[in-house]
Amino acid sequence: MELFRYATSVYGDKVIIGGSFELLQWFVAAGVAAIVAHAIFKWVVPSR
Amino acid sequence: MSSPNSAAGSTGHIQRHKLLDRIYHWVMAACILTLMATAFLPIIGWKFEWLAIHWVSGLLLTAAVAFHIIRSLLFQKIMNMVPDGQDIAKLGAGRTGKYSLAQKLYHLAVAVLVLSAIGSGLVMLRKIDTPFWKQDAYWFSDHGWGIIYSLHDFAGMALITMVMIHIYFALRPDEWHLTRSMFRGWMTRKEYQDHYDPKRWKPSDEA
Numbered sequence: 137m138e139l140f141r142y143a144t145s146v147y148g149d150k151v152i153i154g155g156s157f158e159l160l161q162w163f164v165a166a167g168v169a170a171i172v173a174h175a176i177f178k179w180v181v182p183s184r
Numbered sequence: 185m186s187s188p189n190s191a192a193g194s195t196g197h198i199q200r201h202k203l204l205d206r207i208y209h210w211v212m213a214a215c216i217l218t219l220m221a222t223a224f225l226p227i228i229g230w231k232f233e234w235l236a237i238h239w240v241s242g243l244l245l246t247a248a249v250a251f252h253i254i255r256s257l258l259f260q261k262i263m264n265m266v267p268d269g270q271d272i273a274k275l276g277a278g279r280t281g282k283y284s285l286a287q288k289l290y291h292l293a294v295a296v297l298v299l300s301a302i303g304s305g306l307v308m309l310r311k312i313d314t315p316f317w318k319q320d321a322y323w324f325s326d327h328g329w330g331i332i333y334s335l336h337d338f339a340g341m342a343l344i345t346m347v348m349i350h351i352y353f354a355l356r357p358d359e360w361h362l363t364r365s366m367f368r369g370w371m372t373r374k375e376y377q378d379h380y381d382p383k384r385w386k387p388s389d390e391a
Contacts, residue, residue, distance in 0.1 A: 140330070140334060145326050149326075151326040151327055151330055152327065152330030152331070152333075152334060153326075153329070153330050153333060154330065154333035154334050154336075154337045155333070155334045155336075155337030155338045155341065156337075157227050157337070157341075159338075159341055160224065160227065160228075160341055160344070163341040163342060163344050163345045164344060164345070164348070166345045167344065167345040167346075167347075167348030167349055168348070170345070170348075170349050171348065171349065171352045174352070178356075178358075
C-alpha cells in the first residue's frame with residue numbers, strides 16, 4: 137500500500153500528485169475503531 | 185455579573201448556542217458533508233460532475249469559517265475553547281466548563297484539518313477554470329503541486345474519521361442535551377446543573 141499517488145513528469149521523473157486513496161479505508165476503520173472503543177469503555181465503566 | 189439562574193430567565197432554559205452560532209454550525213456541516221460526498225463518492229465508483237459543486241461548497245465553507253474566526257476572536261469568549269490547567273486538574277471530576285477537554289481537543293484537531301483543507305483548496309482553485317479566472321498550472325512545480333494536493337487529500341480523509349466520531353457522539357443518549365442545544369440553542373436548568381461546573385461556565389457571561 138502506498139502513502140502517495142505518483143505520476144511520471146514530462147522529464148520522465150516520478151512525481152507525487154497527491155495522497156493515496158487506498159488509505160481511505162483506513163481512515164474509515166480508524167473512525168469505527170474509535171467509536172467501538174468508546175462504546176465499550178462506556179459500557180464497562182459505569183457512568184457517574 | 186449575574187447568576188446562571190438569572191441567565192435562565194423565566195423559561196428555566198439555559199442558553200448555550202446563539203442563533204448565529206447554530207446557523208454557522210449547520211452551514212459548516214452541510215458544506216463539509218457536500219465536500220466529502222463530492223470528493224470521495226467518485227473515487228469509490230459513483231461518477232458524476234462533482235468539481236463545480238466541490239469548489240463552490242469549498243468557497244462557502246471558507247466564508248463560513250472566516251465568519252466564525254472573526255466572531256470567536258472579537259465577540260465571544262475564545263478561552264472557553266482553549267484547553268487549560270483546570271481541564272487537566274479536574275479530569276474525570278464529572279462536571280466541566282462550557283466545553284470538556286475532549287471537546288476542546290476535538291475542536292482543535294478539526295480546526296487544523298479544516299484550515300489545511302481550505303488553505304490547500306484555495307491554492308488548488310488556480311488549477312481549474314471558473315467563471316472568475318482561468319487555470320494557471322505553473323504557479324508551482326510538479327513537486328509543489330504534489331505536496332499541496334497531498335495535504336488536501338490527507339486532511340479530507342482525516343475529516344471522514346472526525347465526522348464519524350462527531351456523529352457518533354451526537355447520537356449517544358448521554359449527549360442528547362448537547363445535540364438538542366445545537367437545534368434549539370438552550371438546555372434545561374437540570375441538564376446544566378448535572379453536567380456543568382457553574383464556576384467554570386456562567387451562561388450569563390456569554391457575549
